[in-house]
Amino acid sequence: MATSKREEATVMSELFADRAAIGTESRLAQLFGGQLGPDGIKFSAGNPNPDLFPTAQMQNAFNTAIDTAGNHLFEYQEVAGPVHLRQQLANRVHQTAGINATADNVLVTQGGQQAIDLVAKLLLDTGDEVAVETPTYVGALASFDQYGPTYLDVPMEDDGMDVDALTSLLKTHPNIKLVYTVPDFHNPTGVTMSVAKRKRLVELAEEYHFYILEDTPYRDLRYHGHSLPAIKSFDRHGRVIFISSFSKILMPGLRTGWVVADEMVINKLRQLKETSDLESPAIMLHAVSAFLDNNDLNQHVANMLTTYRNRLDAMLNALTEFMPDTVKFTRPDGGFFVWLTLPENVDTQALLQDVVMPQAHISYVPGQVFFAHQNVHNGLRLNFSGVDEQQITAGIQRLATALTENTVKVQ
Amino acid sequence: MATSKREEATVMSELFADRAAIGTESRLAQLFGGQLGPDGIKFSAGNPNPDLFPTAQMQNAFNTAIDTAGNHLFEYQEVAGPVHLRQQLANRVHQTAGINATADNVLVTQGGQQAIDLVAKLLLDTGDEVAVETPTYVGALASFDQYGPTYLDVPMEDDGMDVDALTSLLKTHPNIKLVYTVPDFHNPTGVTMSVAKRKRLVELAEEYHFYILEDTPYRDLRYHGHSLPAIKSFDRHGRVIFISSFSKILMPGLRTGWVVADEMVINKLRQLKETSDLESPAIMLHAVSAFLDNNDLNQHVANMLTTYRNRLDAMLNALTEFMPDTVKFTRPDGGFFVWLTLPENVDTQALLQDVVMPQAHISYVPGQVFFAHQNVHNGLRLNFSGVDEQQITAGIQRLATALTENTVKVQ
Incomplete structure (x- = not known):
């Protein structure tokens, strides 16, 4: 019976440690949102661009690690x-x-x-x-x-x-x-x-x-x-x-x-x-080590910088062009993220769910989760590393329109 | 200056949590002993036999995982x-x-x-x-x-x-x-x-x-x-x-x-x-999954059983033949270990360090570390999976001689 199974679960969960008590969702569980549809643009991720991964070189590195150490690679280390x-x-x-x-x-x-x-x-x-x-x-x-x-x-x-x-x-x-x-x-x-x-x-x-x-x-x-x-x-x-x-x-x-x-x-x-x-899996660590021996990581990073620089610049340009004056934003020199501060009475979580996702088909991370006390509600995080320049420009324009219409309304 | 550096370290270590306070060595740190020399025989390990590893098949599985998923395999999962x-x-x-x-x-x-x-x-x-x-x-x-x-x-x-x-x-x-x-x-x-x-x-x-x-x-x-x-x-x-x-x-x-x-x-x-x-590295999990798809794990296990059965039997035979009556031992049907119980007044840690390692060139794991309260001193663990039959017979004979001479002496 469903009811008795649920009761059972509640009773057994009473044995959980304080850190794991039912209701204490990990903050990380709040990070990744729902589906956006075919014209959706995700500014909510925190990922590097997989097109830039040196996968072939890494495959060589895995094979080098196994060829070099053989069975020993899979022993305790x-x-x-x-x-x-x-x-x-x-x-x-x-x-x-x-x-x-x-x-x-x-x-x-x-x-x-x-x-x-x-x-x-x-x-x-x-x-x-x-x-x-x-x-x-x-x-x-x-x-x-x-x-x-x-x-x-x-x-x-x-x-x-x-x-x-x-x-x-x-x-x-x-x-x-x-x-x-x-x-x-x-x-x-x-x-x-x-x-x-x-x-x-x-x-x-x-x-x-x-x-x-x-x-x-x-x-x-x-x-x-x-x-x-x-x-x-x-x-x-x-x-x-x-x-x-x-x-x-x-x-x-x-x-x-x-x-x-x-x-x-x-x-x-x-x-x-x-x-x-x-311990960590030795094959991973030996493969990373072989990659570093046989490739120039600094050159790999330098190659990525061009892609990411263009995306950062596209985002800052679009924010400058399209955002209303009531929205403040940071101007980073690197990394993956720009932070927006909206008027104090705006709750970016509600705005995302009620307006930005359903109407503009844009996602961001509402800022509350980044505060230890989860007591600030008017910030949001935009990622630019995982989105190309065309999407960035179009997406920021759509987001700006949604924010202009709705944050003006709630003020 | 060495002294002031040591003082510094002590002061900073005062910030450690109770679980990590200086002096609380992990139990695991006690497990693996020193060198035994060229005729040494290690019964102290807990390892499977690397000669039985299906390394070539696992290398294929890693390549299959990378070939199948490409860059995506190295994204967050x-x-x-x-x-x-x-x-x-x-x-x-x-x-x-x-x-x-x-x-x-x-x-x-x-x-x-x-x-x-x-x-x-x-x-x-x-x-x-x-x-x-x-x-x-x-x-x-x-x-x-x-x-x-x-x-x-x-x-x-x-x-x-x-x-x-x-x-x-x-x-x-x-x-x-x-x-x-x-x-x-x-x-x-x-x-x-x-x-x-x-x-x-x-x-x-x-x-x-x-x-x-x-x-x-x-x-x-x-x-x-x-x-x-x-x-x-x-x-x-x-x-x-x-x-x-x-x-x-x-x-x-x-x-x-x-x-x-x-x-x-x-x-x-x-x-x-x-x-x-x-999360765990996706490449590891996809490689394991590909290995299971393309190999018969049950057959692999069955092949190992013969090797390990012979080693277990050799150990139990040698223990039966050579150990004095005052030493009791378990008779497992599987796994990697046999447990010996010596007379109550024997401390197997001291015996290992004072006699068995330096004189017999044999290692085992003194039993104290396996007790939550570390209050039992007369047990020891022998591993048979990592040692071949000849070594087992010779090693148990040498161990039995050392135990006979020394546990009789301390009684």
């Missing part, structure tokens, strides 16, 4: 990942981010998401204070949520996190354990943190004794201006845990990310990875 | 794993374990270890009561440890967990949330649970309202006698969460395991997997 790959990554963060690291400072993870989760598992007991940008990356919040932290909000400015606001916060909350930031082409706003703020953040970490989690998946995807040194490059006392991944610069399906930190932190994270999934 | 693979796994557990399941009852995980970790994450708040076999699988304890449970010990008998003892325990501890068991060729003892006990365990779960975590990595590796139905096959009310993996029957490097459970449980575990690592 090292938790931290192969030393050759860790050395390649240490070299790469030195070259691209100004970080001094050896292979012993690197842990390879299942994408950036596992890196975030392991850092949260390392640091957070229930109730521990974590300072986050508002808005911030939803996948980090979803992972932090599992460890029951107390979130403290730090506003964003055009040059990154408001470090003055963080300083004030630290005076009243000196026990903040962790400050999480996406300093380069921030998800969801596209904003980049200035060098001055990077340095001040490290000084604050030394003074107030907290860890900085520097999350940099978009770091190498700069379309205008010059690369800035990583926050980690200013770190003298092991305050900064730097993470990145190949998801955006190579392929997300590789599920390959990494952590760069002091050896003491890496050793602990490695233990936590071991209890989480023993 | 479904968290639960491809529906075709989940259907293959649902069919397999029906065929080999008597479990009725659909693809919606299956979640694909990063090996069995992630399956265990996700179930622990789903169920365990700090202090929650978990009943475990003594001894039990160390990797499960290492994962459970992260969630701060209270362990309750259930003794093992020759036909599996002492269900009478569990019944008594439930009367004084009616809030036990989870009973963890390895019913088939148990790690570390090799013991198999009787059908009668499997049924009683499900009845107890209904009466006392707990989940059973049925962990079955060795289930298909039976060398004598007939396969028994899974505990899950007797489950009518969603009390049993069944997990298994390809690590032992195919290759551990695939890092592919799975959970079979009620849809409500699967949905929650999928959310927790998403916050842990977003």
Whole structure:
């Protein structure tokens, strides 16, 4: 009987841990919306463009890995990942981010998401204070949520996190354990943190004794201006845990990310990875390593930049041309996203469901999910990396029309 | 300066969560010992024999996966794993374990270890009561440890967990949330649970309202006698969460395991997997799926059984011939392990380090690590799957000599 089965389910779900209690949907579950129809244009994704994937070269790399190691490749291996790959990554963060690291400072993870989760598992007991940008990356919040932290909000400015606001916060909350930031082409706003703020953040970490989690998946995807040194490059006392991944610069399906930190932190994270999934599949890591040996990743990234730069420029041009004055938007120099701020009385979630999807056949991500306290309703995230220039121009025009007609109405 | 760096490290480590506090080494860190020299024989591993890996067929499967899906294979995919693979796994557990399941009852995980970790994450708040076999699988304890449970010990008998003892325990501890068991060729003892006990365990779960975590990595590796139905096959009310993996029957490097459970449980575990690592690499899952489509896994397993049966028989024969009467050992019908019980005053950890490794050049796993409370010191685990028959006979003879000389001495 349906009823008794449902009752049964409710009773058994009472055994779930607090973090998994029925009703606590993961924030990530809210991210991906419904169908848009044949003329639909999706600005809601967060994906790299699969047309740019070096699939043939990666297939060669998989075959090289198997041909080289044979049966041994499929045995249990090292938790931290192969030393050759860790050395390649240490070299790469030195070259691209100004970080001094050896292979012993690197842990390879299942994408950036596992890196975030392991850092949260390392640091957070229930109730521990974590300072986050508002808005911030939803996948980090979803992972932090599992460890029951107390979130403290730090506003964003055009040059990154408001470090003055963080300083004030630290005076009243000196026990903040962790400050999480996406300093380069921030998800969801596209904003980049200035060098001055990077340095001040490290000084604050030394003074107030907290860890900085520097999350940099978009770091190498700069379309205008010059690369800035990583926050980690200013770190003298092991305050900064730097993470990145190949998801955006190579392929997300590789599920390959990494952590760069002091050896003491890496050793602990490695233990936590071991209890989480023993190790990542060696064939993935050896294939990535063979790809890096036999291909020029920097050249691959440079080739992608042209495509993405054109899309960013198309989006900023269309926003400038079509959006009403009441809609503010960021002007990123890289990454995948532009952030729109609508008048305060607009709820972008309701607007999406009631108007934008059904009438304009456009999707975006309503901003609420990117706020730790889900208390801001008038922002939205647009993705430009997965949509071509023609679609961007047409889509932004349609979105602008819908916003003009409807946000004027609700004002 | 070295000193100030060490002080720094100590201070920063004060920020670690309770689960990761300095000094709390993972149990898994204790598992793998040192070098044995050229005549060394390792009974300490837990690995399948790599000579039996179908590496060429798996290489074909990787190429098939890439050739079929192209760039799309490297995009973000479904968290639960491809529906075709989940259907293959649902069919397999029906065929080999008597479990009725659909693809919606299956979640694909990063090996069995992630399956265990996700179930622990789903169920365990700090202090929650978990009943475990003594001894039990160390990797499960290492994962459970992260969630701060209270362990309750259930003794093992020759036909599996002492269900009478569990019944008594439930009367004084009616809030036990989870009973963890390895019913088939148990790690570390090799013991198999009787059908009668499997049924009683499900009845107890209904009466006392707990989940059973049925962990079955060795289930298909039976060398004598007939396969028994899974505990899950007797489950009518969603009390049993069944997990298994390809690590032992195919290759551990695939890092592919799975959970079979009620849809409500699967949905929650999928959310927790998403916050842990977003998803497993699609290429791994599509390659495994292509392998299953194009090869006969049952035939592959049947071919392995001959090798492993000969090794088990060689080990039991050698133990019978060479061990002193004071050493008791189990007589498994499958799996990878035999468990030895020495006189109560023997500490197998000290014996290994002081005598067996340096003098006999033999390794085993001292049993203490397999006990939740690490309070039993006279057991040890021998692996026979990774050692050939000649080595087994010679190694057991050398081990028996060392034990005879030294356990007599310490008595």
